[in-house]
Structures are given as C-alpha cells and as structure tokens.
Amino acid sequence: MLKSLGRRRAVRTLAHVGAIAGMLAGTLMVSTAALADTTVHWLHLEQNPPIVAYWRQVADEYEKAHPGVKIDMQYLENEAYKAKLTTLLQSKSAPDIIYSWGGGVLDEQIKAGVIKDITADVDKSYSDQFNPTFWTAFNRDGKQWGIPHLASEVAFFYNKPLMQKAGVDPTTIKTWDDFLAAVKKIKAAGITPIIAGGADKWPLHFYWSDLALRIGGEQAFKDAMAGKGDGFASQTFVKAGEMMKQLTDLQPFQPGYLGATAPDAYGQFGDGKGAMELMGDWLYTSQKSGAANGKGISDADLGMMEFPAVKNGAGKPTDTLGGVNGWLVTKNAPPETVDFLKFFVTLDHERYMANHGFFIPVMKGASDEMQNPIYKKIADDLTHSTYHQIFYDQFLGPNVGRVVNDVTTDLASGATTPKEAAQAVQDAWAMEH
Amino acid sequence: MAFSDAVPKTIKQGTLGGRSLSARQGRIGSNWTVLVLFLPPALLLFTLFVVIPILQAGWYSFFDWNGYGRPDHFVGMRNYLLLLKQHAFRTALTNNVLIIVVSLVVQLPLALWLATLLAQRIRGAVAFRMIFFLPYVLAEIAAGMIWRFVYDGDYGLVASLAHGLGFQSVYLLADRNLAMYAIIVVIVWKYFGFHMMLYIAGLQSIDRSYYEAAEIDGATRGQMFRRITLPLLKPTIVLTVFFSVIGSMQLFDLIMPMTRGGPSDSTQTMVTYLYSYGITRMRIGFGSAVGVTLFLICVIFAFGYKKAFMRNE
Numbered sequence: 088m089l090k091s092l093g094r095r096r097a098v099r100t101l102a103h104v105g106a107i108a109g110m111l112a113g114t115l116m117v118s119t120a121a122l123a124d125t126t127v128h129w130l131h132l133e134q135n136p137p138i139v140a141y142w143r144q145v146a147d148e149y150e151k152a153h154p155g156v157k158i159d160m161q162y163l164e165n166e167a168y169k170a171k172l173t174t175l176l177q178s179k180s181a182p183d184i185i186y187s188w189g190g191g192v193l194d195e196q197i198k199a200g201v202i203k204d205i206t207a208d209v210d211k212s213y214s215d216q217f218n219p220t221f222w223t224a225f226n227r228d229g230k231q232w233g234i235p236h237l238a239s240e241v242a243f244f245y246n247k248p249l250m251q252k253a254g255v256d257p258t259t260i261k262t263w264d265d266f267l268a269a270v271k272k273i274k275a276a277g278i279t280p281i282i283a284g285g286a287d288k289w290p291l292h293f294y295w296s297d298l299a300l301r302i303g304g305e306q307a308f309k310d311a312m313a314g315k316g317d318g319f320a321s322q323t324f325v326k327a328g329e330m331m332k333q334l335t336d337l338q339p340f341q342p343g344y345l346g347a348t349a350p351d352a353y354g355q356f357g358d359g360k361g362a363m364e365l366m367g368d369w370l371y372t373s374q375k376s377g378a379a380n381g382k383g384i385s386d387a388d389l390g391m392m393e394f395p396a397v398k399n400g401a402g403k404p405t406d407t408l409g410g411v412n413g414w415l416v417t418k419n420a421p422p423e424t425v426d427f428l429k430f431f432v433t434l435d436h437e438r439y440m441a442n443h444g445f446f447i448p449v450m451k452g453a454s455d456e457m458q459n460p461i462y463k464k465i466a467d468d469l470t471h472s473t474y475h476q477i478f479y480d481q482f483l484g485p486n487v488g489r490v491v492n493d494v495t496t497d498l499a500s501g502a503t504t505p506k507e508a509a510q511a512v513q514d515a516w517a518m519e520h
Numbered sequence: 521m522a523f524s525d526a527v528p529k530t531i532k533q534g535t536l537g538g539r540s541l542s543a544r545q546g547r548i549g550s551n552w553t554v555l556v557l558f559l560p561p562a563l564l565l566f567t568l569f570v571v572i573p574i575l576q577a578g579w580y581s582f583f584d585w586n587g588y589g590r591p592d593h594f595v596g597m598r599n600y601l602l603l604l605k606q607h608a609f610r611t612a613l614t615n616n617v618l619i620i621v622v623s624l625v626v627q628l629p630l631a632l633w634l635a636t637l638l639a640q641r642i643r644g645a646v647a648f649r650m651i652f653f654l655p656y657v658l659a660e661i662a663a664g665m666i667w668r669f670v671y672d673g674d675y676g677l678v679a680s681l682a683h684g685l686g687f688q689s690v691y692l693l694a695d696r697n698l699a700m701y702a703i704i705v706v707i708v709w710k711y712f713g714f715h716m717m718l719y720i721a722g723l724q725s726i727d728r729s730y731y732e733a734a735e736i737d738g739a740t741r742g743q744m745f746r747r748i749t750l751p752l753l754k755p756t757i758v759l760t761v762f763f764s765v766i767g768s769m770q771l772f773d774l775i776m777p778m779t780r781g782g783p784s785d786s787t788q789t790m791v792t793y794l795y796s797y798g799i800t801r802m803r804i805g806f807g808s809a810v811g812v813t814l815f816l817i818c819v820i821f822a823f824g825y826k827k828a829f830m831r832n833e
Contacts, residue, residue, distance in 0.1 A: 170799055173587035195802065199588030285694070286782055343673040343691025345783040346699075355674075485586075486801040493785075500696065502784040 125421045126157040130175075130182035132165050135372070138445050142431075149430050156423050169485075176201040176417060183420035184428065187233055188412055189224045190477050191484025196415070197232055203416040206231045208425040216434060220475050221449035224411035234428050235413035237446040238475075239367040240465045241293050244374075245390045249362040253278050257392050263301070263330060266395045270339045273362050280337075282361035284352030285345040285499065288492035289480050293365050294334065295495040295508075296479045297394040297408050298327035304402035305474040311513075312483075314520065320506075320513035328498055328505025330397070335499045345500055350377055357383030365394070367409060368447060368465045391461050393468065407472040410481065411449065441466070483516065490515040574815065581808035591805060599809035608797065609810070612781075612788040615700055619768040619789070622704050623711075628760055631712045635719030636749070649720065653713040660710075664777030667706045668693065671778075693779050696786045703778060703787055710774065711767065715760045722756030723749070758829045765825075769818055790814045 129146070133139050139160075146158035161182060163171065168186070175181055176196065187193055196202045209231055214222055217235060225233035245257055253276035255269045273280040284290040299307065303323030311319045341347070341361050350373070356364045357378030364370060375383035396404045414432070416424050437448035441457050447466050448454055454466035469475065480488035494508035503511070581599055583591035603609050634652060638645045655663065670677045673691035682689045692702040730748045739747070750757075772791040775781060781788040781796055788796070790810065798807015 166800075170795075173802055173804075177588065192802075195586055195588060199586075201588065286780065288782070342689065343694040345696075346671075346673070346691050346694030346779070360674075484802075486803055489796075489801050496782075497784050500784055502696065 124155045124157055125423050126159050127184065127421060127424050127427055128159045128161060128180075128182040129184040129427075130161045130163060130168075130186065132163060132168055132186050134162075134164075135445070137443070138440070141440070141443075141445070145431055145436060146427075149427055152430075153423065153426075156427070158427060181417050181419065183417055183424045185415050185417060186412065187225070187415045188410055188478070188481040189233070190482035191488065192481065193225070193232065193415070194227070195484065197227060201418050202232055203418050203420060203425075204230050204232060205234075205416055205425050209234070209429070213429060216450050218449055218451055218470065220469075220472065221411045224477065225413055225415075233413045233415040234432050235411050235449045236432055237413075237440075238409060238411050238449050238469050239369065239447060240407050240409040240468055241297065241365060241367050241478075242394065242465065242468075243363050243365050243392050244356070244370050244461075245363045245392065246356070246359055246361075246384055247388045247390050249273075249278055249359065250390070252276060253362065255362075257390055260392060260395055263298070263333075263395050263397050267333060267337065270334065270337050274337065274339065279341045279361035280339040280363060281341075282352050282356040282364045283340045283344045283499075284347050284349035285340070285496055286347055286351075287349040288489075288496040289478075290349050290352065290366065291499050292478075292480055292492045292495040293408065294331045295324075295327050295491065295498070296476065297365070298330050298397065299324055300406050300408055300474075300476050301394065301397040301400045301402040301404075302326050302330070304400070304406060305476070306401065308476065311516075314517070318513045319516055320509045324509040324512065325505050328508045331495070331498055332505055335501070340499075345496070353377035354379065359384065368462065371459075371461055372444065386459070386461075389461065391464060403473045405468075405471060406474040406476065407468055408476045408478070409469070410478050411475070413449075484519065486519065487512065487515045577808040577811045577815075579808075580805050581812045583805040584803075585805040586802040587804040595805070599806045600813070602806065603809055603813065606797075608785040608788055609793055611785050612790050612793040615787065616769055616771075616789050618700065619704060619707060619771060620765050622708065623764040623768050624761065627708045627712050628715055628757070628764060630708070631715035631760070632719050632753075632757075634712070635716045635723055636745070638716070639720045639723035649717070652716055655710045655712075656714040656717075658710070660773035661777050663706065663710055664774045668778050671702055694783060696783050699779055699783060699787045703775060706774060706778070707768075707771070711764075715764065718756055718760050718763075719753065722753045726752045762822075762825055762830070765821060766818060769814065769821075790817075 131139075131142070133142070139162075143160060146160065150156060150158055172185070176185070176199075181201070187196075193202075206229075214231070218238075221235040221238055222231075225231060225235055243257075247257075250257055250273070253273040255272050257269075260266050260269055270280040303321075307321065307323040310316060311321060311324065341352075341355060344352070347355065352364065353366075353370060353373040354377030355361060356366075356370070357374035358380075364374075371389070374389075375381070377383070393404065394408070396402075414428055416428065432450075434450050434453055437450045437453035438456065440446060441448040441454050441462070444459050444462060447462060447469060454463065454470070457463045457466060476482075478488075479491045482488070483491060491512055494503055494511045497503040498505065498508050580591055582594060582596060584593040584595045584598070585591035638649050638652075658666075669675070671692045673679050673689045673694070678692060679689045690698075693699050726749065730752075731744055734744050734748060769789075770791055771789045772795065775787060775789060775792050776795075779787045781792040785793075791814070794807050794810040794814065798804065798810055
C-alpha cells in the first residue's frame with residue numbers, strides 16, 4: 088500500500104516536471120520568435136497620463152517609420168525605481184533606456200560600467216541644439232553618457248490672495264531678511280506662511296542648498312566637493328544652517344509638516360492651507376492634481392518668485408537650483424536605442440511638451456512659444472542662469488545626498504544644530520572620497 | 521503542583537506513543553526513492569534562496585560596496601563599527617526592544633484575556649472572534665495607510681476627536697516623541713487577534729473535566745486559571761511569545777506607509793533602518809552588516825529560546 092502510494096506520487100511528480108519543462112520550452116520558443124524583431128525597453132517614471140500618452144504616440148511614430156523595431160514602455164514609481172535600479176541594471180533583462188537625474192548616481196553607474204558611452208552617436212549638429220548647461224550635465228571627461236530631456240528650477244510659489252490678505256507684497260521680497268519679515272507678517276495674520284512635505288525630507292533640503300548657493304555661490308560648493316578647507320563643514324554651510332534656523336525658529340510650516348509627504352504638501356498648498364511653498368516647477372501641475380477639488384490654485388492666483396538673495400553673499404541672484412533630467416542608454420542596449428532617443432528628444436517634441444505645460448525644455452528656443460507665465464519665467468531663469476546647481480541629494484550621490492536630507496530635516500525640527508548638520512554632511516562625504 | 525506537572529506528560533504520551541515512532545522509522549527506510557525525489561528540490565531552493573544569500577550578506581558586510589560590479593574595497597569590520605556609532609541604529613534597536621516589551625506585556629495578556637472570554641460557547645463569540653481577527657487578515661501596507669489617515673491631524677479620526685473635545689489637533693506621526701507610541705498602538709491592534717486565535721485553539725483543547733473537578737473541589741476562578749489554564753496553555757504561550765518576538769524584530773511593512781522611520785529616525789526599526797540606510801543609499805556593504813546583525817540576534821534568540829522553553833515540542 089505504502090509502496091504503491093510512493094510510486095504513484097513519483098509518477099505524478101514526473102508528470103509535473105514534464106509539464107514545467109513543456110512550459111519552459113514554450114517560453115523559449117516565444118522569446119526566440121520575439122528576437123527576430125528588435126525591442127527597445129524604455130523604463131520611465133512618468134505618472135501624468137497626458138505626458139505618457141504623448142510619449143507613446145512618439146514611440147508609435149518611430150515604430151511606424153522603423154519596421155521591425157518595437158518600443159516597449161515600462162513604468163516604475165519613483166522610490167521603487169531608485170531602490171531597484173542597482174539590481175535591475177546588472178540583470179540580463181536590464182531596460183535599454185533609463186531615467187536619470189545625472190549627478191553622483193550617474194558617476195557611480197559610469198564607474199560600474201553599466202551605462203553606454205554614446206559620444207560617437209551624438210554629433211555636434213545634434214548636441215548644438217541643446218542649451219550647453221543642460222547638455223554637459225550628462226558629460227563626464229569629454230564623454231557623453233546621456234541625453235537631457237527636461238530641466239527644473241526650485242522657487243517659491245505663492246498664493247496671491249493669501250499674500251494679499253496678510254498684506255505682503257511678494258514683489259518687494261528681495262533678500263532673506265525681507266523674506267523672514269514677510270513670514271512673520273503672514274503668521275501674524277493667522278495664515279500658515281509655508282507648506283512643506285517634511286516626511287519626505289528632500290523638500291526641506293532645498294532651503295539649506297538654496298541658502299548655501301546664495302551665501303557661497305558656485306565656488307563654495309566646488310571647493311567643498313574638492314575637499315578644500317573644511318569641506319562641507321566650512322563657514323558657508325554652517326551659515327546656511329544658521330539662516331535656515333532663523334526661518335524655522337519662526338515655526339513657519341503647517342502643523343504636522345514632519346508627517347506630511349511631498350504629495351500631501353502639494354495638495355495642502357493647492358487647497359490654500361498655506362501662503363507659500365518652496366518647490367520645483369512641477370508644483371504648478373501637482374498642486375492642481377493634489378488639491379481636494381482637483382483644481383487647486385488658478386493661474387491667476389498663483390505667483391512665483393526666485394529664492395531671495397543673502398546680504399553680502401557670494402552667490403549671484405541669477406544662480407539657480409534645480410535639476411537636469413534625461414535618459415541614459417544601458418550597456419547592452421540594441422543600436423536602435425540611441426537612434427530612438429534622438430528621434431524622441433527633438434526641438435519639435437520639446438516645443439510641444441513645453442507648450443502643453445508638461446515641463447521646461449532643455450533645447451535652445453524650445454520655450455519661445457510658451458504661454459504659461461510661470462513656466463515662461465522659469466524657462467527664462469534657466470536660460471539666463473549664471474550657475475545651475477543640481478539638487479544636492481542627486482548631485483552628491485545616493486548616500487551623502489540622503490544625509491543632507493536627514494540633517495536639514497533635523498535642523499528644521501530642532502533635532503540638530505547648524506554646526507552638527509554641516510559636520511555630518513562633511514563626514515559622510517569624506518568617507519567616500 | 522503535582523497536578524500541573526502530571527497533565528502535560530499524559531498528553532504527550534497520547535500523541536508521541538512508541539507505536540507511531542517505529543512506524544515512522546519504517547517509512548523512512550522503505551521510501552528511499554521518495555526521499556531522493558523530494559528532498560533535492562526543497563534542499564536546492566533552501567540553499568539557493570536562504571543559505572547562499574546569508575553567506576553572501578556576511579561576505580558583503582566586510583566591504584564598502586554600492587551594489588555595482590564586484591565588491592573590491594575591503595574595509596574589515598568598519599561597517600560594524602559604524603553601525604554601533606550610529607545614533608539612528610541605536611534608536612532602531614531600542615524601538616525593537618520597546619515593541620517586544622509591549623508585545624509581551626500588553627499584547628499577549630490582552631489576547632489571552634479575550635481568548636478566555638471567547639473560547640467559551642457563548643452567544644456571539646464566533647462573531648467577536650472574527651472581528652478581533654480581522655486586523656490580522658488585513659495586509660500590513662493597507663493597515664499602515666488606514667492608520668495614517670486615522671492619525672492625520674487635519675482630516676483624521678484623531679483630529680475629529682480632538683476637535684470634538686475642544687482640543688488643539690495633534691499630529692501624532694509628525695511628533696518625534698509620540699510617533700513610536702502611535703505605531704505601537706497599531707502593532708497591538710494588528711496582531712493581538714492572531715495570538716488570541718492561537719490561545720482559543722489552545723483553550724479549546726483543554727479537557728473540560730479538569731475544570732469540573734476543580735469546581736467540585738471548590739476552586740475559585742483565579743485558582744482555576746492559574747492551576748489549570750496557564751499550565752495547560754504553556755506550549756501555546758511559549759509559541760506566541762516566540763512569534764511575537766521574531767515578528768517584532770522583522771517589523772517593516774507596517775511602519776513604511778505610516779512614517780518611513782521618521783521623524784528624525786524616531787520610528788526606525790532594524791529592518792526599516794536596513795532599508796533606508798542600506799538599500800536606498802546604495803550602501804549594500806553597510807546594509808549587509810545590518811542584516812547580519814539582525815540575523816545573529818534572531819538566531820541567538822531563536823535557538824536560545826528553543827533550548828530553554830521548547831525542548832519538548
């Protein structure tokens with residue numbers, strides 16, 4: 088009885104093994120069939136349906152013009168993408184096109200040899216169409232590693248009716264002291280001066296980096312990266328912390344801001360729960376979609392101003408903080424990949440996306456026809472930028488970047504001092520370089 | 521005393537009698553083929569997905585490595601030393617201990633108390649069992665998100681309560697000093713039902729005649745609980761404590777949607793710490809050191825506990 092049971096089980100197992108083998112063979116056949124055509128796997132992080140639809144449309148156009156090439160769009164959520172990317176890039180099924188913020192993460196990827204050098208594929212006639220600041224964001228030692236696609240600027244966005252109610256004229260805010268005075272006035276009027284998504288930390292690191300940019304300018308940052316003097320523990324960064332503390336001591340943020348994520352904050356700003364928010368230009372669209380009524384602050388009521396200057400600061404008021412984001416080609420991508428990217432990032436497409444308010448373009452002249460006054464102003468700022476500082480948390484690499492986010496959030500909540508904060512960043516930086 | 525000692529023995533004899541043992545031996549001998557066919561897949565999977573990753577993590581923990589290519593920058597024990605110096609890691613460790621203590625001191629007694637009520641065949645017991653068990657069925661992420669809303673200082677239940685009572689709204693998850701306690705409430709809420717179910721099962725397997733005999737002897741309820749219920753429930757209690765401690769140490773997915781370990785790392789646990797300081801920062805070597813530390817703590821606990829309390833299971 089027992090024996091026959093065992094044998095029956097064995098037979099059943101064999102049958103299962105056979106079935107699995109059959110399925111495997113099936114998959115293999117399917118995949119060899121797919122190999123006859125080339126498929127370019129394109130991994131993106133875009134959530135906004137109209138933008139994705141437009142990209143798909145461009146990809147369809149390319150497929151039509153190039154029979155035998157398929158463009159496969161894959162989506163990953165932002166944080167999930169960052170967490171998975173390292174593993175993903177080293178797997179056999181790595182995507183061919185990936186999203187990049189440039190900066191320190193790109194350096195690591197280049198060093199690891201997972202990104203393709205596309206210098207030979209992009210001639211001067213193509214690269215000359217880009218604003219040089221943005222093109223070179225993906226250049227390392229004379230080699231081109233990616234194609235920029237969009238740029239962003241961090242600025243103060245404000246709710247005009249609330250500012251008016253508090254009796255503050257935003258156009259008169261020129262310096263940090265003006266700004267602090269305005270915050271006091273708004274608070275006195277019973278309005279929350281600033282909305283911030285403190286749970287995500289990076290929204291608060293904008294204050295520290297913008298202040299450091301105004302205090303020390305380009306030179307202070309480059310010196311710190313080169314390890315000159317006290318590096319990130321130098322006077323510029325300690326002072327940035329002290330000035331940030333001047334602001335946070337006024338308790339300018341909405342109650343519970345440390346528990347609010349960036350998207351929570353977009354919605355709160357859109358709902359008119361606070362007068363200002365320091366954010367990248369994407370706030371323009373996200374405050375609308377995040378607002379409870381789905382509309383947010385109307386174009387007429389939304390204002391924008393650059394980060395105020397600091398008295399006797401070495402940085403110019405025309406220095407900008409933001410990002411340059413683009414696309415990288417992975418090592419084993421098929422040759423059609425770069426070709427598709429050059430088809431995708433063209434003046435026409437950039438112009439279309441700029442005119443539809445998708446984002447700020449990186450090609451020369453693409454923003455000329457922009458109608459939206461806020462986007463137009465940002466595009467102008469970026470075109471005339473004397474130095475475009477890429478987000479610290481991207482530029483300094485994944486580890487030091489997160490340390491910056493941590494300590495600036497702690498600064499805001501009073502858990503650390505300006506000196507300790509700067510020292511923590513320097514310690515993290517020194518350990519890696 | 522003699523009474524409580526004698527009972528488990530008789531129970532054990534019933535289940536692990538000599539006859540069944542010899543039958544098992546015979547089965548192993550005669551079914552070599554089954555063993556050869558069935559062991560390799562399990563062994564292979566176990567080796568591939570458990571043993572090798574553990575060894576790899578141990579190896580990586582001695583390197584400064586961002587996950588790209590091969591680890592080549594050997595740093596010896598540096599990752600472990602860094603870990604000990606890190607304030608956030610100490611917070612994570614303290615939080616883990618706190619969760620364990622609350623689980624043992626609040627959650628398990630609560631579960632046991634409810635179980636003694638609901639193990640009886642009274643009206644509505646089944647319905648209440650279901651209700652208390654519901655939080656456990658819910659996915660951790662979903663539960664975390666629900667509680668994020670509950671605790672929300674603007675729109676949440678806590679906010680409405682505070683407003684209703686005329687208080688200023690509190691932002692529990694945004695407060696460094698309160699967030700961890702807010703999370704602990706959720707942990708207790710989420711898992712007490714599971715332990716309660718285990719206790720109910722344990723209670724129902726206790727022979728009613730002991731209680732009847734005790735009643736005739738004039739024992740009070742408290743005496744019955746201490747002299748009959750607790751000793752006979754000991755194997756179940758030992759098991760729930762084990763689950764509770766190991767579960768507390770692995771806590772991750774409930775915290776991520778609520779606070780992600782913030783504000784200022786005040787709600788980190790070992791695993792959220794590993795995730796935010798190892799994986800998202802591309803410090804795989806450092807993260808591995810955290811993993812190895814966590815693994816060692818778990819292993820030492822598991823084996824020590826098994827040796828001390830679960831020798832006869």
